[in-house]
Amino acid sequence: MALLNGILAQLLNGLRIGSIYALIALGYTMVYGIAKMINFAHGDIIMVGAYALYVFVSLLHVHPALAVVLTIGFCAVMGITIEKIAYKPLRNAQRLAVLITAIGVSYLLQNLALLIFKATPIPFGSIIRVPSITVGEITISGLTMVTLAVTAVVMVGLTLFVNHTKMGHSMLAVSEDQGAAKLMGINVDRTITITFAIGSALAAVAGILYISQYESLLPTLGALPGIKAFVAAVLGGIGSIPGAMIGGLVLGIIESMSKAYISTQLADAIVFSMLVVVLLLKPSGILGKLSIEKV
Amino acid sequence: MKKVLKTAGIACTIAMLASSVASAADTFLIGGVGPLTGAAASYGVSVKQGAEIAIEEINAAGGVTVGDTTYELALQFEDDQASEDIAPQAYNAVMDAGANVIMGAVTSGACIAITAQTYADGILQVTPSGSAEACIENDNAFRICFSDPEQGVAMADYMTDTLGLTKIAVIYNTADEYSTGIREAFEAEVAEKGGEIVASEAFQTNDTDFNAQLTTINGTDAEAIYVPAYYQDATYITKQASDMGMSLPFFGSDGWDGVLGTVTDPATVEGCIFTSPFCASVDDEKTVAFVEAYKAAYDATPDQFAADGYDCVYTFKAAMEQAGSIESADLIAAMTEISVSGQTGDPITFDASGAPIKDVKFVTVKDGAYTFVE
Numbered sequence: 169m170a171l172l173n174g175i176l177a178q179l180l181n182g183l184r185i186g187s188i189y190a191l192i193a194l195g196y197t198m199v200y201g202i203a204k205m206i207n208f209a210h211g212d213i214i215m216v217g218a219y220a221l222y223v224f225v226s227l228l229h230v231h232p233a234l235a236v237v238l239t240i241g242f243c244a245v246m247g248i249t250i251e252k253i254a255y256k257p258l259r260n261a262q263r264l265a266v267l268i269t270a271i272g273v274s275y276l277l278q279n280l281a282l283l284i285f286k287a288t289p290i291p292f293g294s295i296i297r298v299p300s301i302t303v304g305e306i307t308i309s310g311l312t313m314v315t316l317a318v319t320a321v322v323m324v325g326l327t328l329f330v331n332h333t334k335m336g337h338s339m340l341a342v343s344e345d346q347g348a349a350k351l352m353g354i355n356v357d358r359t360i361t362i363t364f365a366i367g368s369a370l371a372a373v374a375g376i377l378y379i380s381q382y383e384s385l386l387p388t389l390g391a392l393p394g395i396k397a398f399v400a401a402v403l404g405g406i407g408s409i410p411g412a413m414i415g416g417l418v419l420g421i422i423e424s425m426s427k428a429y430i431s432t433q434l435a436d437a438i439v440f441s442m443l444v445v446v447l448l449l450k451p452s453g454i455l456g457k458l459s460i461e462k463v
Numbered sequence: 464m465k466k467v468l469k470t471a472g473i474a475c476t477i478a479m480l481a482s483s484v485a486s487a488a489d490t491f492l493i494g495g496v497g498p499l500t501g502a503a504a505s506y507g508v509s510v511k512q513g514a515e516i517a518i519e520e521i522n523a524a525g526g527v528t529v530g531d532t533t534y535e536l537a538l539q540f541e542d543d544q545a546s547e548d549i550a551p552q553a554y555n556a557v558m559d560a561g562a563n564v565i566m567g568a569v570t571s572g573a574c575i576a577i578t579a580q581t582y583a584d585g586i587l588q589v590t591p592s593g594s595a596e597a598c599i600e601n602d603n604a605f606r607i608c609f610s611d612p613e614q615g616v617a618m619a620d621y622m623t624d625t626l627g628l629t630k631i632a633v634i635y636n637t638a639d640e641y642s643t644g645i646r647e648a649f650e651a652e653v654a655e656k657g658g659e660i661v662a663s664e665a666f667q668t669n670d671t672d673f674n675a676q677l678t679t680i681n682g683t684d685a686e687a688i689y690v691p692a693y694y695q696d697a698t699y700i701t702k703q704a705s706d707m708g709m710s711l712p713f714f715g716s717d718g719w720d721g722v723l724g725t726v727t728d729p730a731t732v733e734g735c736i737f738t739s740p741f742c743a744s745v746d747d748e749k750t751v752a753f754v755e756a757y758k759a760a761y762d763a764t765p766d767q768f769a770a771d772g773y774d775c776v777y778t779f780k781a782a783m784e785q786a787g788s789i790e791s792a793d794l795i796a797a798m799t800e801i802s803v804s805g806q807t808g809d810p811i812t813f814d815a816s817g818a819p820i821k822d823v824k825f826v827t828v829k830d831g832a833y834t835f836v837e
Contacts (some may be wrong), residue, residue: 170682171682173682174678174679174682175684176682177678178675178678178679181674181675184674185672186675289695289725291698291724291725291726291727292727293727293728294727300706301706302706302708307707307708309706309707309708311706381672382671382672382699382702383702383727384671384695384698384699384700384725390672392669421585423675424674424675427675427676428675428679431665432637432664432665432666432667432676433637433665433667433676435675436667444485
């Protein structure tokens, strides 16, 4: 019974961290699906979101609910700006050039945060205050419930948006075939812009949940979750929205279980080796469709 | 011609040296070595500033009288960037300046890098904060701070003997020598005392998520959690434990000093107990005087490194008075005979190995403030 409770509790830990990975992975996968690029600066948008929330709540004393909306808006604008300045001029360049630019943007964001907020971690209390509940012998923290609920709502909302709105359909069309979509009268640039805005807004949500969980602001806080979410996106099948959700949750559970039952030292190694395993066994990921690319 | 120039140069240098010695006859120079820049800069700066406070106090009170001569203390502190490569240069720089004793190095690695040289030169070396065992291997080297294992042993004794705890869980940083060193000594001592380590959970530097480790501990019958780590780790761990509804008491190492500055809710660390040689916010006459002088001079609160630097200077003073001489050999011989009333211990004495003998102090958080455990 104790063992079972332990496994259940670890499963919950995994789902909570996995939810955050899933939210971030959605941004990776959407941008990849539509712009065919890996936006390595995506992880740092989480950091921007966390700091933005801190600025709104602690420095400008905005009401937390409004601060959340402002933070999401700020990150969406940030995503659009980055796309316009750094990626759009390279739309027709080699993919490697865009990839390297993305890494450059990532460093730029981290160092800007370092310059403005310095390297000393800033304590920032959670804005989410929900009492924990106890089911049987397992205590579920309020934050865990909020995280799971927010993630579920976002996922359902995003799925509905993509499948049932005109903009969603344009996204699907652009991801299918950019050239053909253009010929059909779809504004490709605008679709890409909206994609970056949505991806960055999701990263902001992840950032808010992340900082509520850990309560310490660091310029590099987005780096590790960002890279793990990238693994999650590949695991689920890069380009696939449900894939990113499943990949994120699976990765969170793998991480939590490895830490608990294999070795805390090896947990990160196990998480990252998933990338190797997936690429070797099923490069298209869990839900990705296999496409043969001519190079 | 060349030879003449060289001779003239040497003569000139000797004359300069002679004049500098003559004018500085009553100055006792402490050569400080430690990081003033780089990632560990705060440690070196604290030691330097703590030492400066002590020097000012001593000089204001008339200096140190040895026999017929009264010496004024002076400090020359060279930056070693906490680097093994730069420490020897910093050491040479203070020796060239005519240092009578060496205070340093501040960090263990840099300290070990100069011990062979100080031993060869036969000069008294006291490291304020080099906690590795190898820092004081040689007969001329002494240490103000406790070593890492000593801290672990002290906490194990306190938890098992004083508090009667028998089932203890440990969370430690497997990538950090400080943490693993304390943990090994702690676990060995707990076993020695008949206690049981019910879980020993590891993490890595920069980890932020401790839920898995805490969940595992929650599934055991642990009565307390010992976390030999730094305050940022302690902040994450205590917060996540409180989120999970865990109510086990936390115990920590001196790295916890500062935890109140990083937690968002002091309730998460209320009642925790950690070993600490010095605590600035403790209401004690001697501490308050030091803290006020330090604040006035540097507009900052002294940490344990500052206290170590302060005690280091008073150790030199005691050694000079005991030895009745400022010859290195006499000073070294006097070290085991002195008793220093310091910030990090009162009294502090030294054994032949160079380790300090002083009471271990335990600090707890009570009503959101640090206070010594009675």
